[in-house]
Amino acid sequence: MFKQRIQRVAESLSASGNDFIFVTPSADLKYLTGYEALPLERITCLAINSQGHAWMIVPALERPAAVAAKVEDSGIELLDWQETENPYAKFMDVLGCVEAPLVNNLMWVEKAWKLQEAIGKPVALANTVLSDIREIKSAAEIEALHEAGRAIDAVHNQMHLWLRPGRTEREVGRDIADAILRAGHETVDFVIVASGPNGASPHHEVSDRVIGANEPVVVDIGGTMHSGYCSDSTRTYVCGTAPQQYRDYYAVLQEAQQAAVEYARPGVSCESVDMVARNILKDHGLGDYFIHRTGHGIGLETHEEPYIVSGNRNLLREGHAFSIEPGFYIPNKYGARIEDIVTCSATGVDNANNTTHDLVSL
Numbered sequence: 001m002f003k004q005r006i007q008r009v010a011e012s013l014s015a016s017g018n019d020f021i022f023v024t025p026s027a028d029l030k031y032l033t034g035y036e037a038l039p040l041e042r043i044t045c046l047a048i049n050s051q052g053h054a055w056m057i058v059p060a061l062e063r064p065a066a067v068a069a070k071v072e073d074s075g076i077e078l079l080d081w082q083e084t085e086n087p088y089a090k091f092m093d094v095l096g097c098v099e100a101p102l103v104n105n106l107m108w109v110e111k112a113w114k115l116q117e118a119i120g121k122p123v124a125l126a127n128t129v130l131s132d133i134r135e136i137k138s139a140a141e142i143e144a145l146h147e148a149g150r151a152i153d154a155v156h157n158q159m160h161l162w163l164r165p166g167r168t169e170r171e172v173g174r175d176i177a178d179a180i181l182r183a184g185h186e187t188v189d190f191v192i193v194a195s196g197p198n199g200a201s202p203h204h205e206v207s208d209r210v211i212g213a214n215e216p217v218v219v220d221i222g223g224t225m226h227s228g229y230c231s232d233s234t235r236t237y238v239c240g241t242a243p244q245q246y247r248d249y250y251a252v253l254q255e256a257q258q259a260a261v262e263y264a265r266p267g268v269s270c271e272s273v274d275m276v277a278r279n280i281l282k283d284h285g286l287g288d289y290f291i292h293r294t295g296h297g298i299g300l301e302t303h304e305e306p307y308i309v310s311g312n313r314n315l316l317r318e319g320h321a322f323s324i325e326p327g328f329y330i331p332n333k334y335g336a337r338i339e340d341i342v343t344c345s346a347t348g349v350d351n352a353n354n355t356t357h358d359l360v361s362l
């Protein structure tokens with residue numbers, strides 16, 4: 001599998017007129033090699049050339065970890081550098097002449113600069129060379145995302161155990177984090193418990209605010225599974241009964257989210273999915289309160305291509321995986337969001353999150 005991925009990167013390099021790509025520890029490196037190296041000050045770096053040859057240089061003390069990750073099984077030539085050596089110069093001695101190099105977008109600037117110096121040519125960002133490959137998921141990746149979806153659904157389904165008036169967001173958040181791990185995730189990536197006016201801030205995490213009766217609470221949670229794939233799902237709860245106006249707004253949001261899910265399919269543009277949700281909110285006077293894009297791709301990272309945003313004219317294709325998460329945020333009052341991860345099949349999308357989309361009264 002990793003050999004194939006490296007081969008596809010090589011083809012993509014040829015197509016873009018580049019001869020090398022350099023990749024430091026990141027989701028990109030994990031995707032290409034299976035090696036989950038830590039992003040440390042000592043450089044670990046994969047190089048792939050347009051003929052499909054691959055090398056990886058690692059600090060000598062990390063060599064056992066790279067060997068254990070079986071990078072050599074994918075045909076990658078493993079080199080190491082000692083504490084007193086210059087790893088950049090050593091790498092270039094092996095690679096020889098490099099003419100038009102790319103670096104992965106998340107390479108530390110420090111490393112990109114030192115690489116550039118050693119190569120003697122400007123390095124350019126990989127941009128879509130890697131994301132074009134990563135954004136189309138295989139059947140196994142789709143299944144891993146659905147497995148992650150089932151795990152986070154199991155957490156949402158237990159919300160009544162923790163969420164109640166008189167507790168703080170932080171207390172509830174801690175219980176949710178424990179449950180995310182119990183549900184099969186390896187790490188907790190984020191826990192948002194946004195009660196009452198805090199719900200108007202989309203990326204509020206938790207605070208010491210005490211949750212009150214009859215106020216909406218936005219709960220957006222996610223983690224990373226053992227497979228490396230991420231979950232991300234938002235539901236909105238209320239302990240008691242939300243105000244009538246809020247319930248009316250929520251009904252519009254629910255319609256908008258559902259319409260976007262039903263509309264999404266291969267062949268439609270990313271921006272048109274955003275428009276479907278946004279237009280419904282706009283038609284009901286909520287357009288100004290929907291202050292973010294409709295969604296983001298998901299895979300080994302929670303946020304990756306494709307972005308479901310105005311201006312992205314790229315077409316959805318089978319194998320795309322992304323969120324559909326419209327919301328409304330009314331300053332100093334309250335907010336709401338409904339978020340599902342969906343995966344593109346040949347004819348539509350399959351939902352990875354299947355808990356109720358209703359405003360859940362606890």
Ligand code: ZN
Nearest residue numbers: 220232233339
């Ligand atoms: Zn989310």
Ligand code: ZN
Nearest residue numbers: 232323325339
């Ligand atoms: Zn999301």
